Amino acid sequence: MSVPAIKELEVLDSVPTGLLINGMWRPAASGKTFDVEDPATGKVLLSIADAGPEDGMAALDAAAAAQESWAKVPARERGEILRRAFEMVTARAEDFALLMTLEMGKPLAEARGEVTYGAEFLRWFSEEAVRAFGRYSVSPDGKSRLLVTKKPVGPCLLITPWNFPLAMATRKIAPAVAAGCTMVLKSANLTPLTSQLFAAVMVEAGLPAGVLNVIPTSTAGATTGPLIKDSRLRKLSFTGSTEVGRRLLADASENVLRTSMELGGNAPFVVFEDADVDAAVAGAMLAKLRNMGEACTAANRFIVHESVAEEFAKKFAATMAGMTTARGTEAGSKVGPLIDAKSRDKVHELVTDAVSEGAVLIMGGTPVDGPGYFYEPTLLLDVRDGARILSEEIFGPVAPIITFGTEDEAVRLANNTEYGLVAYVFTRDLNRGIRMGERLETGMLGLNAGVVSNAAAPFGGVKQSGLGREGGLEGIEEYLYTQYIGIADPNVS
Ligand SMILES: NC(=O)c1ccc[n+]([C@@H]2O[C@H](COP(=O)([O-])OP(=O)(O)OC[C@H]3O[C@@H](n4cnc5c(N)ncnc54)[C@H](O)[C@@H]3O)[C@@H](O)[C@H]2O)c1
Ligand SMILES: O=CCCC(=O)O
Numbered sequence: 001m002s003v004p005a006i007k008e009l010e011v012l013d014s015v016p017t018g019l020l021i022n023g024m025w026r027p028a029a030s031g032k033t034f035d036v037e038d039p040a041t042g043k044v045l046l047s048i049a050d051a052g053p054e055d056g057m058a059a060l061d062a063a064a065a066a067q068e069s070w071a072k073v074p075a076r077e078r079g080e081i082l083r084r085a086f087e088m089v090t091a092r093a094e095d096f097a098l099l100m101t102l103e104m105g106k107p108l109a110e111a112r113g114e115v116t117y118g119a120e121f122l123r124w125f126s127e128e129a130v131r132a133f134g135r136y137s138v139s140p141d142g143k144s145r146l147l148v149t150k151k152p153v154g155p156c157l158l159i160t161p162w163n164f165p166l167a168m169a170t171r172k173i174a175p176a177v178a179a180g181c182t183m184v185l186k187s188a189n190l191t192p193l194t195s196q197l198f199a200a201v202m203v204e205a206g207l208p209a210g211v212l213n214v215i216p217t218s219t220a221g222a223t224t225g226p227l228i229k230d231s232r233l234r235k236l237s238f239t240g241s242t243e244v245g246r247r248l249l250a251d252a253s254e255n256v257l258r259t260s261m262e263l264g265g266n267a268p269f270v271v272f273e274d275a276d277v278d279a280a281v282a283g284a285m286l287a288k289l290r291n292m293g294e295a296c297t298a299a300n301r302f303i304v305h306e307s308v309a310e311e312f313a314k315k316f317a318a319t320m321a322g323m324t325t326a327r328g329t330e331a332g333s334k335v336g337p338l339i340d341a342k343s344r345d346k347v348h349e350l351v352t353d354a355v356s357e358g359a360v361l362i363m364g365g366t367p368v369d370g371p372g373y374f375y376e377p378t379l380l381l382d383v384r385d386g387a388r389i390l391s392e393e394i395f396g397p398v399a400p401i402i403t404f405g406t407e408d409e410a411v412r413l414a415n416n417t418e419y420g421l422v423a424y425v426f427t428r429d430l431n432r433g434i435r436m437g438e439r440l441e442t443g444m445l446g447l448n449a450g451v452v453s454n455a456a457a458p459f460g461g462v463k464q465s466g467l468g469r470e471g472g473l474e475g476i477e478e479y480l481y482t483q484y485i486g487i488a489d490p491n492v493s
Helices: 005-013 053-072 075-091 093-104 108-131 167-179 193-204 220-229 242-254 277-293 309-321 341-356 407-415 430-439 475-479
Strands: 019-021 024-026 033-037 044-049 135-138 144-152 156-159 183-186 212-214 235-239 258-262 267-271 299-305 360-363 378-381 398-404 422-426 444-447 480-488
Touching: 005 093, 019 053, 019 193, 044 193, 053 144, 053 183, 053 212, 053 220, 075 093, 075 108, 075 167, 075 193, 093 108, 093 193, 108 167, 108 475, 156 167, 156 220, 167 183, 167 193, 167 235, 167 475, 183 220, 193 212, 220 242, 235 242, 235 475, 242 258, 267 277, 267 407, 277 299, 277 309, 277 398, 277 422, 299 309, 299 407, 309 360, 309 378, 309 398, 341 378, 341 398, 398 407, 407 430, 422 430, 430 444, 475 480
Parallel strands: 156 183, 156 235, 183 212, 235 258, 267 299, 267 422, 299 398, 378 398, 422 444
Antiparallel strands: 019 024, 019 212, 033 044, 135 144, 144 480, 360 378
Protein backbone atom coordinates (compact mmCIF):
# COMPACT_ATOMS: atom_id res chain seq x y z
CA MET A 1 0.00 0.00 0.00
CA SER A 2 1.47 3.39 -0.90
CA VAL A 3 1.55 6.38 1.43
CA PRO A 4 -1.54 8.52 0.66
CA ALA A 5 -0.66 11.23 -1.83
CA ILE A 6 -2.33 13.77 0.46
CA LYS A 7 0.52 13.30 2.95
CA GLU A 8 3.00 13.85 0.13
CA LEU A 9 1.28 17.09 -0.80
CA GLU A 10 1.26 18.27 2.82
CA VAL A 11 5.00 17.65 3.18
CA LEU A 12 5.79 19.37 -0.10
CA ASP A 13 3.60 22.25 0.97
CA SER A 14 5.71 22.74 4.12
CA VAL A 15 8.95 23.22 2.13
CA PRO A 16 10.11 26.83 1.71
CA THR A 17 10.70 27.47 -2.00
CA GLY A 18 12.85 30.61 -1.73
CA LEU A 19 16.52 31.29 -1.04
CA LEU A 20 17.43 31.82 2.61
CA ILE A 21 19.53 34.96 2.78
CA ASN A 22 20.13 36.89 5.98
CA GLY A 23 17.23 35.19 7.75
CA MET A 24 14.67 35.92 5.00
CA TRP A 25 13.20 33.58 2.41
CA ARG A 26 13.19 35.35 -0.92
CA PRO A 27 13.00 34.71 -4.67
CA ALA A 28 16.11 34.64 -6.85
CA ALA A 29 17.20 38.07 -8.09
CA SER A 30 16.52 36.85 -11.65
CA GLY A 31 13.07 35.57 -10.66
CA LYS A 32 14.09 32.15 -12.07
CA THR A 33 13.07 28.81 -10.59
CA PHE A 34 14.03 25.21 -11.33
CA ASP A 35 12.09 21.96 -11.07
CA VAL A 36 12.76 19.15 -8.65
CA GLU A 37 11.63 15.74 -9.92
CA ASP A 38 10.56 12.49 -8.33
CA PRO A 39 13.04 9.88 -9.70
CA ALA A 40 10.42 7.15 -9.28
CA THR A 41 7.95 8.80 -11.65
CA GLY A 42 9.85 11.56 -13.45
CA LYS A 43 7.11 13.99 -12.36
CA VAL A 44 7.86 17.47 -11.00
CA LEU A 45 7.48 17.66 -7.22
CA LEU A 46 8.13 21.36 -6.73
CA SER A 47 9.79 24.38 -8.35
CA ILE A 48 12.17 26.36 -6.21
CA ALA A 49 14.14 29.59 -6.51
CA ASP A 50 17.21 29.25 -8.72
CA ALA A 51 20.08 31.27 -7.27
CA GLY A 52 22.48 33.07 -9.60
CA PRO A 53 25.79 34.84 -8.97
CA GLU A 54 24.05 37.93 -7.53
CA ASP A 55 22.23 35.79 -4.96
CA GLY A 56 25.43 33.90 -4.16
CA MET A 57 27.18 37.17 -3.41
CA ALA A 58 24.23 38.38 -1.28
CA ALA A 59 24.49 35.15 0.71
CA LEU A 60 28.22 35.67 1.27
CA ASP A 61 27.59 39.32 2.24
CA ALA A 62 25.14 38.08 4.90
CA ALA A 63 27.51 35.38 6.16
CA ALA A 64 30.46 37.80 6.31
CA ALA A 65 28.40 40.43 8.14
CA ALA A 66 27.15 37.92 10.73
CA GLN A 67 30.55 36.30 11.41
CA GLU A 68 31.91 38.60 14.11
CA SER A 69 28.80 38.63 16.31
CA TRP A 70 28.14 34.90 15.79
CA ALA A 71 31.67 34.00 16.89
CA LYS A 72 30.99 35.84 20.18
CA VAL A 73 27.85 33.83 20.96
CA PRO A 74 28.78 31.54 23.88
CA ALA A 75 29.47 27.95 22.90
CA ARG A 76 26.74 26.70 25.21
CA GLU A 77 24.18 28.83 23.39
CA ARG A 78 25.35 27.55 20.00
CA GLY A 79 25.15 24.00 21.33
CA GLU A 80 21.62 24.57 22.57
CA ILE A 81 20.48 25.73 19.14
CA LEU A 82 21.82 22.48 17.73
CA ARG A 83 20.15 20.49 20.47
CA ARG A 84 16.80 22.15 19.73
CA ALA A 85 17.29 21.42 16.04
CA PHE A 86 17.97 17.77 16.92
CA GLU A 87 14.69 17.58 18.87
CA MET A 88 12.77 19.28 16.07
CA VAL A 89 14.14 17.09 13.27
CA THR A 90 13.42 14.03 15.41
CA ALA A 91 9.88 15.20 16.08
CA ARG A 92 9.39 15.71 12.34
CA ALA A 93 11.19 12.51 11.36
CA GLU A 94 8.31 11.25 9.23
CA ASP A 95 8.15 14.49 7.22
CA PHE A 96 11.88 14.48 6.59
CA ALA A 97 11.86 10.79 5.65
CA LEU A 98 8.98 11.16 3.22
CA LEU A 99 10.52 14.25 1.64
CA MET A 100 13.83 12.44 1.08
CA THR A 101 12.06 9.46 -0.41
CA LEU A 102 10.14 11.73 -2.76
CA GLU A 103 13.10 13.71 -4.05
CA MET A 104 15.87 11.11 -3.88
CA GLY A 105 14.02 7.81 -4.25
CA LYS A 106 15.35 5.76 -1.31
CA PRO A 107 12.82 3.46 0.41
CA LEU A 108 11.03 5.05 3.36
CA ALA A 109 12.63 2.68 5.87
CA GLU A 110 16.06 3.81 4.71
CA ALA A 111 15.00 7.45 4.72
CA ARG A 112 13.95 7.04 8.36
CA GLY A 113 17.41 5.61 9.04
CA GLU A 114 18.96 8.66 7.42
CA VAL A 115 16.88 10.98 9.60
CA THR A 116 18.28 9.25 12.70
CA TYR A 117 21.82 9.36 11.28
CA GLY A 118 21.54 12.97 10.07
CA ALA A 119 19.95 14.21 13.30
CA GLU A 120 22.71 12.56 15.32
CA PHE A 121 25.26 15.04 13.91
CA LEU A 122 23.16 17.80 15.49
CA ARG A 123 23.16 16.08 18.88
CA TRP A 124 26.82 15.07 18.67
CA PHE A 125 28.04 18.58 17.82
CA SER A 126 25.66 20.18 20.33
CA GLU A 127 27.81 18.32 22.86
CA GLU A 128 31.15 19.09 21.16
CA ALA A 129 30.48 22.86 20.93
CA VAL A 130 31.58 23.40 24.53
CA ARG A 131 34.72 21.26 24.19
CA ALA A 132 36.71 23.24 21.64
CA PHE A 133 39.45 24.00 24.17
CA GLY A 134 42.87 25.48 23.77
CA ARG A 135 45.71 25.11 26.31
CA TYR A 136 48.06 27.07 28.52
CA SER A 137 51.62 25.98 29.18
CA VAL A 138 55.02 27.15 30.39
CA SER A 139 57.66 27.15 27.63
CA PRO A 140 60.44 24.54 28.01
CA ASP A 141 63.00 27.19 28.98
CA GLY A 142 60.60 28.60 31.60
CA LYS A 143 60.90 32.07 30.15
CA SER A 144 57.48 32.55 28.58
CA ARG A 145 53.92 31.31 28.63
CA LEU A 146 52.15 29.72 25.69
CA LEU A 147 48.44 30.36 25.28
CA VAL A 148 46.85 28.30 22.51
CA THR A 149 43.24 29.02 21.54
CA LYS A 150 40.80 27.75 18.94
CA LYS A 151 38.88 30.19 16.79
CA PRO A 152 36.22 29.76 14.10
CA VAL A 153 37.78 29.77 10.63
CA GLY A 154 35.14 32.23 9.40
CA PRO A 155 32.54 32.18 6.60
CA CYS A 156 32.29 28.77 4.92
CA LEU A 157 30.90 27.57 1.62
CA LEU A 158 29.31 24.14 2.03
CA ILE A 159 28.50 22.10 -1.09
CA THR A 160 26.52 18.88 -0.71
CA PRO A 161 25.62 15.93 -2.98
CA TRP A 162 22.18 14.47 -3.74
CA ASN A 163 22.53 10.97 -2.30
CA PHE A 164 22.07 11.67 1.45
CA PRO A 165 20.09 14.92 1.38
CA LEU A 166 19.86 15.39 5.17
CA ALA A 167 22.97 13.73 6.59
CA MET A 168 25.45 15.33 4.18
CA ALA A 169 24.07 18.76 5.17
CA THR A 170 23.97 18.20 8.96
CA ARG A 171 27.46 16.64 8.89
CA LYS A 172 28.77 20.05 7.75
CA ILE A 173 26.30 22.53 9.27
CA ALA A 174 26.38 21.11 12.81
CA PRO A 175 30.17 21.36 13.33
CA ALA A 176 30.25 24.77 11.64
CA VAL A 177 27.55 26.05 14.04
CA ALA A 178 29.34 24.45 17.00
CA ALA A 179 32.62 26.14 16.01
CA GLY A 180 31.01 29.57 15.49
CA CYS A 181 31.29 29.81 11.70
CA THR A 182 28.74 31.38 9.37
CA MET A 183 27.79 29.56 6.19
CA VAL A 184 26.52 29.56 2.65
CA LEU A 185 25.01 26.18 1.75
CA LYS A 186 24.82 25.18 -1.92
CA SER A 187 22.56 22.13 -1.78
CA ALA A 188 22.45 19.54 -4.58
CA ASN A 189 20.24 20.66 -7.44
CA LEU A 190 18.70 17.16 -7.72
CA THR A 191 17.64 17.03 -4.05
CA PRO A 192 17.44 20.54 -2.57
CA LEU A 193 14.09 20.15 -0.78
CA THR A 194 15.35 18.41 2.36
CA SER A 195 17.92 21.19 2.87
CA GLN A 196 15.18 23.79 2.46
CA LEU A 197 13.07 22.15 5.18
CA PHE A 198 16.12 21.65 7.39
CA ALA A 199 17.12 25.31 7.04
CA ALA A 200 13.60 26.28 8.17
CA VAL A 201 14.12 24.10 11.26
CA MET A 202 17.44 25.81 12.02
CA VAL A 203 15.77 29.22 11.83
CA GLU A 204 12.96 28.01 14.12
CA ALA A 205 15.57 26.59 16.51
CA GLY A 206 16.93 30.10 16.98
CA LEU A 207 19.86 30.40 14.56
CA PRO A 208 20.46 34.15 14.09
CA ALA A 209 19.95 35.76 10.68
CA GLY A 210 22.91 35.46 8.33
CA VAL A 211 24.53 32.48 10.05
CA LEU A 212 23.10 29.96 7.58
CA ASN A 213 22.29 31.08 4.05
CA VAL A 214 20.95 28.61 1.51
CA ILE A 215 21.27 29.01 -2.25
CA PRO A 216 19.89 26.11 -4.30
CA THR A 217 20.89 26.63 -7.92
CA SER A 218 20.88 24.95 -11.31
CA THR A 219 24.14 26.77 -12.17
CA ALA A 220 26.53 25.54 -9.47
CA GLY A 221 29.84 26.70 -10.94
CA ALA A 222 28.67 30.15 -12.04
CA THR A 223 26.95 30.82 -8.70
CA THR A 224 29.62 29.56 -6.30
CA GLY A 225 32.73 30.39 -8.39
CA PRO A 226 32.79 34.08 -7.38
CA LEU A 227 32.45 33.14 -3.69
CA ILE A 228 35.52 30.89 -3.88
CA LYS A 229 37.47 33.83 -5.31
CA ASP A 230 36.24 36.27 -2.62
CA SER A 231 38.74 36.89 0.18
CA ARG A 232 35.96 37.03 2.79
CA LEU A 233 35.37 33.30 2.31
CA ARG A 234 37.66 31.24 4.55
CA LYS A 235 36.65 27.66 3.97
CA LEU A 236 35.22 25.32 1.37
CA SER A 237 33.70 22.05 2.53
CA PHE A 238 32.68 19.86 -0.39
CA THR A 239 31.09 16.44 -0.62
CA GLY A 240 30.73 14.97 -4.08
CA SER A 241 32.65 13.38 -6.91
CA THR A 242 36.44 13.34 -7.10
CA GLU A 243 36.22 14.94 -10.53
CA VAL A 244 34.41 18.06 -9.27
CA GLY A 245 36.37 18.08 -5.98
CA ARG A 246 39.66 18.18 -7.86
CA ARG A 247 38.51 21.24 -9.83
CA LEU A 248 37.26 23.00 -6.71
CA LEU A 249 40.54 22.30 -4.90
CA ALA A 250 42.38 24.02 -7.75
CA ASP A 251 40.00 27.01 -7.53
CA ALA A 252 40.35 27.13 -3.73
CA SER A 253 44.13 27.22 -3.98
CA GLU A 254 44.00 30.72 -5.49
CA ASN A 255 42.56 32.04 -2.24
CA VAL A 256 44.48 29.50 -0.09
CA LEU A 257 41.18 28.36 1.44
CA ARG A 258 40.89 25.77 4.16
CA THR A 259 39.23 22.80 2.47
CA SER A 260 37.47 19.59 3.46
CA MET A 261 36.94 17.20 0.57
CA GLU A 262 34.70 14.16 0.97
CA LEU A 263 34.99 12.54 -2.45
CA GLY A 264 34.31 9.35 -4.32
CA GLY A 265 35.09 5.77 -3.35
CA ASN A 266 35.71 2.32 -4.78
CA ALA A 267 35.35 0.17 -1.67
CA PRO A 268 36.78 -3.35 -1.67
CA PHE A 269 34.75 -5.95 0.26
CA VAL A 270 37.11 -8.79 1.16
CA VAL A 271 35.78 -12.17 2.30
CA PHE A 272 38.41 -14.56 3.66
CA GLU A 273 38.15 -18.35 3.68
CA ASP A 274 37.59 -18.34 7.47
CA ALA A 275 34.74 -15.80 7.36
CA ASP A 276 31.23 -16.51 8.62
CA VAL A 277 29.72 -16.54 5.12
CA ASP A 278 26.18 -15.76 6.31
CA ALA A 279 27.48 -12.72 8.21
CA ALA A 280 29.48 -11.70 5.13
CA VAL A 281 26.32 -11.90 2.99
CA ALA A 282 24.38 -9.80 5.52
CA GLY A 283 27.23 -7.28 5.50
CA ALA A 284 27.37 -7.35 1.71
CA MET A 285 23.66 -6.55 1.46
CA LEU A 286 24.20 -3.45 3.58
CA ALA A 287 27.44 -2.39 1.95
CA LYS A 288 26.02 -2.87 -1.55
CA LEU A 289 22.29 -2.20 -1.46
CA ARG A 290 22.01 0.55 1.17
CA ASN A 291 20.78 3.59 -0.74
CA MET A 292 20.48 1.45 -3.93
CA GLY A 293 24.27 1.38 -4.03
CA GLU A 294 24.31 5.18 -4.42
CA ALA A 295 26.72 5.73 -1.55
CA CYS A 296 30.35 6.75 -1.53
CA THR A 297 30.78 3.90 0.95
CA ALA A 298 29.11 1.31 -1.30
CA ALA A 299 31.08 -1.89 -1.80
CA ASN A 300 32.28 -1.61 -5.40
CA ARG A 301 34.38 -4.78 -5.68
CA PHE A 302 33.73 -8.07 -3.90
CA ILE A 303 37.08 -9.80 -3.45
CA VAL A 304 36.27 -13.31 -2.24
CA HIS A 305 38.56 -16.22 -1.39
CA GLU A 306 38.30 -18.87 -4.12
CA SER A 307 37.31 -21.57 -1.62
CA VAL A 308 34.14 -19.73 -0.49
CA ALA A 309 33.31 -17.75 -3.63
CA GLU A 310 30.63 -20.14 -4.89
CA GLU A 311 28.85 -20.38 -1.51
CA PHE A 312 29.06 -16.59 -1.03
CA ALA A 313 27.74 -15.86 -4.55
CA LYS A 314 24.83 -18.32 -4.21
CA LYS A 315 23.71 -16.95 -0.85
CA PHE A 316 24.24 -13.33 -1.94
CA ALA A 317 22.14 -13.93 -5.09
CA ALA A 318 19.36 -15.62 -3.10
CA THR A 319 19.17 -12.72 -0.64
CA MET A 320 19.29 -10.14 -3.43
CA ALA A 321 16.47 -11.93 -5.24
CA GLY A 322 14.22 -11.23 -2.24
CA MET A 323 14.62 -7.46 -2.62
CA THR A 324 11.51 -5.71 -3.94
CA THR A 325 12.25 -2.96 -6.45
CA ALA A 326 9.55 -0.29 -6.16
CA ARG A 327 8.90 3.39 -5.49
CA GLY A 328 10.27 4.12 -2.01
CA THR A 329 6.84 5.03 -0.65
CA GLU A 330 5.47 1.54 -1.46
CA ALA A 331 5.24 -0.82 1.50
CA GLY A 332 7.95 -3.47 1.16
CA SER A 333 10.10 -1.42 -1.21
CA LYS A 334 13.74 -2.32 -0.65
CA VAL A 335 15.30 -0.90 -3.80
CA GLY A 336 14.13 2.48 -5.08
CA PRO A 337 14.94 4.18 -8.39
CA LEU A 338 18.35 5.57 -9.29
CA ILE A 339 18.55 9.33 -9.25
CA ASP A 340 18.22 10.03 -12.99
CA ALA A 341 18.46 8.59 -16.48
CA LYS A 342 22.14 9.54 -16.81
CA SER A 343 23.07 7.57 -13.68
CA ARG A 344 21.04 4.56 -14.76
CA ASP A 345 22.64 4.59 -18.22
CA LYS A 346 26.10 4.72 -16.65
CA VAL A 347 25.31 1.72 -14.42
CA HIS A 348 24.04 -0.26 -17.40
CA GLU A 349 27.07 0.70 -19.47
CA LEU A 350 29.42 -0.66 -16.76
CA VAL A 351 27.48 -3.93 -16.56
CA THR A 352 27.43 -4.33 -20.34
CA ASP A 353 31.14 -3.62 -20.55
CA ALA A 354 31.94 -6.20 -17.82
CA VAL A 355 29.82 -8.86 -19.54
CA SER A 356 31.41 -8.14 -22.91
CA GLU A 357 34.81 -8.63 -21.21
CA GLY A 358 33.76 -12.10 -20.04
CA ALA A 359 32.00 -11.61 -16.68
CA VAL A 360 29.21 -14.09 -15.88
CA LEU A 361 25.84 -12.47 -15.22
CA ILE A 362 24.28 -14.32 -12.27
CA MET A 363 21.20 -12.13 -11.94
CA GLY A 364 19.74 -8.78 -13.03
CA GLY A 365 21.63 -6.75 -15.59
CA THR A 366 18.79 -4.72 -17.06
CA PRO A 367 17.00 -1.43 -16.48
CA VAL A 368 13.40 -1.91 -15.31
CA ASP A 369 10.76 -0.98 -17.91
CA GLY A 370 8.25 1.75 -17.14
CA PRO A 371 8.43 5.15 -15.46
CA GLY A 372 11.29 6.05 -13.11
CA TYR A 373 14.95 5.11 -13.20
CA PHE A 374 14.87 1.63 -11.65
CA TYR A 375 17.67 -0.88 -12.19
CA GLU A 376 17.52 -4.56 -11.22
CA PRO A 377 19.82 -5.74 -8.41
CA THR A 378 22.65 -7.38 -10.32
CA LEU A 379 25.38 -9.89 -9.53
CA LEU A 380 28.42 -10.52 -11.73
CA LEU A 381 30.93 -13.32 -11.26
CA ASP A 382 34.46 -13.74 -12.65
CA VAL A 383 34.80 -10.12 -13.62
CA ARG A 384 37.97 -9.78 -15.68
CA ASP A 385 40.92 -7.64 -14.66
CA GLY A 386 40.73 -4.31 -16.47
CA ALA A 387 36.91 -4.15 -16.69
CA ARG A 388 35.76 -0.57 -16.09
CA ILE A 389 33.38 -1.70 -13.34
CA LEU A 390 36.36 -2.51 -11.11
CA SER A 391 37.90 0.94 -11.38
CA GLU A 392 34.89 3.29 -11.66
CA GLU A 393 32.27 4.08 -9.01
CA ILE A 394 29.19 2.02 -9.93
CA PHE A 395 26.66 3.99 -7.85
CA GLY A 396 23.96 1.38 -8.42
CA PRO A 397 22.75 -2.02 -7.12
CA VAL A 398 25.41 -4.02 -8.94
CA ALA A 399 27.89 -6.37 -7.24
CA PRO A 400 30.95 -7.58 -9.20
CA ILE A 401 32.77 -10.56 -7.66
CA ILE A 402 36.41 -11.48 -8.23
CA THR A 403 38.40 -14.14 -6.41
CA PHE A 404 41.80 -14.41 -4.71
CA GLY A 405 44.04 -17.12 -3.29
CA THR A 406 46.37 -15.51 -0.74
CA GLU A 407 46.20 -12.65 1.74
CA ASP A 408 48.89 -10.77 -0.22
CA GLU A 409 46.80 -11.06 -3.36
CA ALA A 410 43.71 -9.76 -1.52
CA VAL A 411 45.69 -6.74 -0.31
CA ARG A 412 47.07 -6.06 -3.78
CA LEU A 413 43.61 -6.26 -5.37
CA ALA A 414 41.98 -4.13 -2.65
CA ASN A 415 44.61 -1.38 -2.90
CA ASN A 416 44.53 -1.38 -6.71
CA THR A 417 42.51 1.85 -6.96
CA GLU A 418 43.07 5.59 -6.88
CA TYR A 419 40.41 5.79 -4.14
CA GLY A 420 40.76 5.09 -0.41
CA LEU A 421 37.55 5.88 1.41
CA VAL A 422 36.43 2.66 3.06
CA ALA A 423 37.14 -1.08 2.90
CA TYR A 424 35.28 -4.04 4.38
CA VAL A 425 36.94 -7.21 5.64
CA PHE A 426 35.21 -10.38 6.80
CA THR A 427 37.31 -12.88 8.75
CA ARG A 428 37.08 -14.73 12.08
CA ASP A 429 40.80 -14.17 12.66
CA LEU A 430 41.22 -10.95 14.65
CA ASN A 431 44.96 -10.73 13.93
CA ARG A 432 44.23 -10.94 10.23
CA GLY A 433 41.58 -8.23 10.59
CA ILE A 434 44.03 -5.92 12.34
CA ARG A 435 46.72 -6.76 9.80
CA MET A 436 44.34 -5.82 6.96
CA GLY A 437 43.66 -2.51 8.73
CA GLU A 438 47.39 -1.87 8.71
CA ARG A 439 47.91 -2.90 5.07
CA LEU A 440 44.88 -1.39 3.35
CA GLU A 441 45.10 2.16 2.04
CA THR A 442 41.81 3.39 3.42
CA GLY A 443 40.42 6.09 5.68
CA MET A 444 37.88 3.69 7.21
CA LEU A 445 37.56 -0.07 7.64
CA GLY A 446 34.47 -2.16 8.43
CA LEU A 447 35.69 -5.29 10.21
CA ASN A 448 32.92 -7.89 9.95
CA ALA A 449 30.62 -4.88 9.48
CA GLY A 450 28.83 -3.66 6.34
CA VAL A 451 28.31 -0.07 7.52
CA VAL A 452 30.77 2.23 9.29
CA SER A 453 28.86 5.53 9.25
CA ASN A 454 28.51 6.99 12.73
CA ALA A 455 28.29 10.62 13.85
CA ALA A 456 30.76 9.87 16.66
CA ALA A 457 33.41 8.56 14.24
CA PRO A 458 35.79 10.42 11.90
CA PHE A 459 34.43 9.85 8.39
CA GLY A 460 36.77 10.44 5.46
CA GLY A 461 39.23 9.05 2.98
CA VAL A 462 42.81 8.94 1.77
CA LYS A 463 44.26 9.06 -1.76
CA GLN A 464 41.72 10.55 -4.19
CA SER A 465 38.82 10.02 -1.77
CA GLY A 466 39.61 13.32 -0.14
CA LEU A 467 40.98 15.44 2.65
CA GLY A 468 39.74 16.00 6.17
CA ARG A 469 37.26 14.23 8.41
CA GLU A 470 33.59 14.77 9.24
CA GLY A 471 32.01 13.66 12.52
CA GLY A 472 33.82 12.38 15.60
CA LEU A 473 36.16 14.52 17.67
CA GLU A 474 37.89 15.54 14.43
CA GLY A 475 34.79 17.02 12.74
CA ILE A 476 34.76 20.32 14.61
CA GLU A 477 38.50 20.86 14.03
CA GLU A 478 37.79 21.35 10.32
CA TYR A 479 36.00 24.59 11.26
CA LEU A 480 38.54 25.89 13.79
CA TYR A 481 41.98 27.39 13.46
CA THR A 482 44.61 27.44 16.14
CA GLN A 483 45.91 30.75 17.43
CA TYR A 484 48.97 30.95 19.65
CA ILE A 485 49.69 33.89 21.94
CA GLY A 486 53.22 34.13 23.35
CA ILE A 487 53.22 35.75 26.80
CA ALA A 488 56.27 37.31 28.43
CA ASP A 489 57.54 35.74 31.67
CA PRO A 490 55.09 36.97 34.37
CA ASN A 491 57.92 36.76 36.95
CA VAL A 492 59.94 39.48 35.26
CA SER A 493 58.55 42.94 35.79
N1 LIG B 1 33.14 10.91 0.68
C1 LIG B 1 31.90 11.22 1.05
O1 LIG B 1 31.61 11.47 2.21
C2 LIG B 1 30.82 11.29 0.01
C3 LIG B 1 29.49 11.36 0.44
C4 LIG B 1 28.48 11.41 -0.52
C5 LIG B 1 28.79 11.40 -1.86
N2 LIG B 1 30.08 11.33 -2.24
C6 LIG B 1 30.41 11.28 -3.67
O2 LIG B 1 29.59 12.17 -4.39
C7 LIG B 1 29.36 11.69 -5.70
C8 LIG B 1 27.87 11.70 -5.97
O3 LIG B 1 27.34 12.94 -5.73
P1 LIG B 1 27.08 14.01 -6.90
O4 LIG B 1 26.72 13.32 -8.17
O5 LIG B 1 26.14 15.01 -6.33
O6 LIG B 1 28.52 14.64 -7.08
P2 LIG B 1 28.93 15.94 -7.91
O7 LIG B 1 30.39 16.11 -7.72
O8 LIG B 1 28.41 15.89 -9.28
O9 LIG B 1 28.14 17.11 -7.18
C9 LIG B 1 28.30 17.39 -5.82
C10 LIG B 1 27.84 18.80 -5.54
O10 LIG B 1 28.72 19.69 -6.23
C11 LIG B 1 27.96 20.58 -7.03
N3 LIG B 1 28.78 20.98 -8.16
C12 LIG B 1 28.97 20.34 -9.33
N4 LIG B 1 29.81 21.06 -10.10
C13 LIG B 1 30.16 22.16 -9.39
C14 LIG B 1 31.00 23.28 -9.64
N5 LIG B 1 31.66 23.42 -10.79
N6 LIG B 1 31.12 24.23 -8.69
C15 LIG B 1 30.47 24.10 -7.52
N7 LIG B 1 29.66 23.06 -7.22
C16 LIG B 1 29.52 22.09 -8.15
C17 LIG B 1 26.70 19.80 -7.38
O11 LIG B 1 25.67 20.66 -7.77
C18 LIG B 1 26.44 19.11 -6.05
O12 LIG B 1 25.84 20.01 -5.15
C19 LIG B 1 29.95 10.31 -5.72
O13 LIG B 1 31.21 10.37 -6.33
C20 LIG B 1 30.09 9.96 -4.26
O14 LIG B 1 31.07 9.00 -3.97
C21 LIG B 1 31.09 11.30 -1.35
O1 LIG C 1 27.62 8.66 0.27
C1 LIG C 1 28.38 8.71 1.21
C2 LIG C 1 27.98 8.98 2.62
C3 LIG C 1 27.49 7.75 3.24
C4 LIG C 1 27.45 7.81 4.73
O2 LIG C 1 27.73 8.84 5.36
O3 LIG C 1 27.14 6.78 5.29
